[in-house]
Amino acid sequence: MAVNFPTITADALHPVAGVKLGFAQAGIRKADKKDVLVVLLDEGATVSGVFTTNAFCAAPVTVCKQHLAAQSGIRALIVNTGCANAGTGELGMTNAQATCDELAKQLGISANQVLPFSTGVILEHLPMDKLLTGIAPAIENLKEDNWYNAAQAIMTTDTLPKAVSRQITMDNQTITLTGISKGAGMIKPNMATMLGYLATDVAIAQSDLDELTRQVADQSFNSITIDGDTSTNDSFIIMASGASGVRVEKNTAAWHEFAAALQSVATELAQLIVRDGEGATKLISIVVEQATSTAEAKQIAYSIAHSPLVKTAFYASDPNLGRILAAIGYAGVADLDVAALELYLDNVHVATRGGRHPNYTEEQGQAVMNQSEITVRVVLNRGTANATVWTCDFSHEYVSINADYRS
Amino acid sequence: MAVNFPTITADALHPVAGVKLGFAQAGIRKADKKDVLVVLLDEGATVSGVFTTNAFCAAPVTVCKQHLAAQSGIRALIVNTGCANAGTGELGMTNAQATCDELAKQLGISANQVLPFSTGVILEHLPMDKLLTGIAPAIENLKEDNWYNAAQAIMTTDTLPKAVSRQITMDNQTITLTGISKGAGMIKPNMATMLGYLATDVAIAQSDLDELTRQVADQSFNSITIDGDTSTNDSFIIMASGASGVRVEKNTAAWHEFAAALQSVATELAQLIVRDGEGATKLISIVVEQATSTAEAKQIAYSIAHSPLVKTAFYASDPNLGRILAAIGYAGVADLDVAALELYLDNVHVATRGGRHPNYTEEQGQAVMNQSEITVRVVLNRGTANATVWTCDFSHEYVSINADYRS
Structure with missing residues (x-):
């Protein structure tokens, strides 16, 4: 039923240097479906995020905010579908933290360098045995050229994987922006369970990326709605690996060019969610x-x-x-x-x-x-x-x- | 599909002395459906109303407010279904006023003693020829024992006519409260096209009835919702004919008794709308x-x-x-x-x-x-x-x- 949904192929999704992705089928959502995504960032990446304004925000959202505030250099993300870990009280927090602990242990980083995300049914506890078992195989297949699989791994009621990729030239160098999103219902971001992950290989200061993330989110993910239901788990993350060697300084010509490209990729990712909105025909x-x-x-x-x-x-x-x-x-x-x-x-x-x-x-x-x-x-x-x-x-x-x- | 909707029969609806009702099939909505209601009040009745808060309120709502503010003693109401006369600009106001003029002429009263109401499609003009032609036959069959027909005459997507009637004893006299309502979608009163008309035969001061009307509406028609769409035409009217000879004075025991009865009839009328909500199963x-x-x-x-x-x-x-x-x-x-x-x-x-x-x-x-x-x-x-x-x-x-x- 998706409305004028573009054909997205794995080939069209440019890898972003310094950003590897891996997935697993952990049986949390359904048998034979990818339901765990791990993202590994090279050291030195800058990461910003905006999150749901729902007072009943999920445990992983709270943990994300804590780990971003700690400024210890985010190195990895983990996403599971099938269970939102929302409305789960103290045990929910314990489970979100345990997920970070296990991924950190296997990657040899510290737990507060991990951002956790969940999407799925509210008011149920994470099946921790399944989730933790999924981590090793996801790490096993980490690679830069894995965006299409990553887009599939975060789907719930989505009928199609959602990804946008673009390259622009700055300082005579090619800059890449590639992102994925998911969400089809419970969508009025502020954020919608809308998840969005956008990676680029520029280098950028933390405060500048924070500003751009808020600005870009407002005119993309925070401007769509399917049913007016603001989810407990909405998250939008921008990761800048710096691997291209191109540095974006605030208010230069490059800044405006980069911001425009970022906005266009984010807006397209957000619109893909509406095009694939639950039951959408228009x-x-x-x-x-x-x-x-x-x-x-x-x-x-x-x-x-x-x-x-x-x-x-x-x-x-x-x-x-x-x-x-x-x-x-x-x-x-x-x-x-x-x-x-x-x-x-x-x-x-x-x-x-x-x-x-x-x-x-x-x-x-x-x-x-x-x-x-x-x-x-x-x-x-x-x-x-x-x-x-x-x-x-x-x-x-x-x-x-x-x-x-x-x- | 209505949910536990009570069986309502014409016999169970007590006439209210001093309040006559008449109807017509004017062909505004559909052929062979009652679509015009006229209510005639004996001289000396007290009438209060609350109306939609929608900024795009319909022309008849504006006219109702003007005529109530004029304090010239409301003597008649006219309701048509099939066309809301909303989003109709100046011609809409002209048509609402012309409706009052014609009814007033035929009843021998003045136009500002008439309250007009419309419900139906927005952004279309009233078919004035049909509506005005319906006035004479509606006047022809005016009688006190006509509440069931009146409930049918104001229906649009309602599957069942909605009416509630109750008698209580005050000062050793029987007091009657009878009301009708309509509405099934575009319902989040403040008011929903929700229409509600409640008549009683007590005598009551204007300011006291105004206060009771607001209070009763807040806990009945302003506490229901089908789809969150606040209509352009919502109106709730209470008419007190005074014909029983019983006078209700503020803050007496009788006042509290009367207010409770009024509230219970209004709440039941409002709940009938939800029970018959579009597609409702619960x-x-x-x-x-x-x-x-x-x-x-x-x-x-x-x-x-x-x-x-x-x-x-x-x-x-x-x-x-x-x-x-x-x-x-x-x-x-x-x-x-x-x-x-x-x-x-x-x-x-x-x-x-x-x-x-x-x-x-x-x-x-x-x-x-x-x-x-x-x-x-x-x-x-x-x-x-x-x-x-x-x-x-x-x-x-x-x-x-x-x-x-x-x-």
Whole structure:
């Protein structure tokens, strides 16, 4: 059902020097499925992350934050699917730490140089015997040219592995950016269980990478939604190995070039999640313009993106566009003057000054609704801030997937 | 699909002295369906209302507010289904006013003594010829014993007419409270297109009825949700004809008795909407206790009630209860200490101190999930405020209904 999902092949994913990946089938999720990923970074890499804002954040998220704060030089990541290790109290923390301990022991590094990640069912404990048994085989097959397998190893309800790779030239040298993501439901990042890992071979200062990571996440993974459910485990990590020898200094021309490339890879990775959203048949871009603040623009965009009535209308290709106006109206923006507002569906002018545009015809709306990719554009006429949010429609298949997920 | 919906018969709906109802089939919604309701009140009645908070509120909502503010003694209500007259700009206002003008003319009252209501598709103009033609036949069959027909006349995607009637004894006299409601989707009142009309024959001061109306609405129609979509047209009206001769004075024993009866009728009317929610197979009560404020308790209750993942799990009878913890966690309550929180499903203790309760078993959760009525109880341990919200599950049928509503 994925919407205009690009063909991704292992060949197209450039290795990133200084970053090795290995996987295992540990039987945590399903038999015969990759469900453990280990990433090993050469010494000296810089690593930044942003994490879920869910108060019920998973144990591995808490451990990640502690280990990043310790600034002891992150050397490895471990990801398991099949169990989120969230809503698991003290035993959850013990299990996340034990996972780091075991990986550190086998790699000869210290436990606080490891970042742990989990995704899957909440409120269940990690099957530690299976997970720990998976570590040795994952280390065994560590190699730089392993991104496609890595993308497969972090999938849960995803129907397709998600990866993006790009090379740019800076200082006459080739720089590589390669990333993978996963997530299909429980997606309203802030972060969505959305996991994203992006590696590059530039060298960059910790504080600069931290800044870029937040900035890039806001306009990619923090601008998508499938169902409005912010997961307990969302994590987005950028790793810079420095192996290319190219150093990116803040506010130089190279910085802007690198930031743009990083943003484009992250945005594409985030959009892949929406294209493969649970039951998705359409990709909807919601653009809100001329708001008083980015927060206000996002508030209205998310209100539209989360409305089950709007999403089912897109699924049905039904230009029942009053539902969009209703969602704008209940977004909770104070003093919203609906008489100043314009609504467009792609280039069709649907509503003006609080009502139906006099030239709008149902046939025009129908033609756009029949497409597989649609842009809803709302012009508020009250400020200069803009925001874009990407979402999908709401189908029978979404209900089937989420009613049957565990069974 | 309605959940434990009571059998409602015309005989069980007590007429309210001083309140007459008439209906018509004007062909606005579908051929051969009642789609116009007129209510006529004897002179001297007291009328209060609460309305949607949607910024895109419908033209009739604006007119209702103006006419109530004019304090010219409301004598009549008119409701049409099939078209919401929302997102209709200036022509929408003209049409709502013209409807009042015509009804007033035929009844020999003034236009600002009329309250107009519409429900149906947004962004389309009222078919005024059909609506105005429906007024005469509706006036023709005005009578006090017409509540069941009235309940049918305001239905849209409702599968069953909704009405509640009760009599209590005050001052050795029988007091009657009879009400009707409609709504099945676009329901998160504040208000949902939820319409509710409740009549009684007591006499009561305007300011006292205003206060009671807000209070009763908050704990009934403003505590239900089907899909989180706050409609453009939500309205809840209480009419007190005074015909019984019993006067209710503030803060007397009679006042408390009357308020309790009013609350119970309104709550039952609101719950009928959830029981008949689009695609509903279960009624879920979400009780949040020991919050720092009612607003905080409602915020968490609605976060759970709106989660598509929680709602599909209820539909599947799947005790995937971590989804409830996730929804609590992303509700946006500042400084929420998840380690202090308790979660119950009916009387089963599911989670304690941020994790799975040690005695909780999947079998216990499964047994409750199999029921058609379920209570989720969250104890926050951080204050003394409580709130209850009622919702339903999320089924394939919801998607079907809303993907096909207009076609």
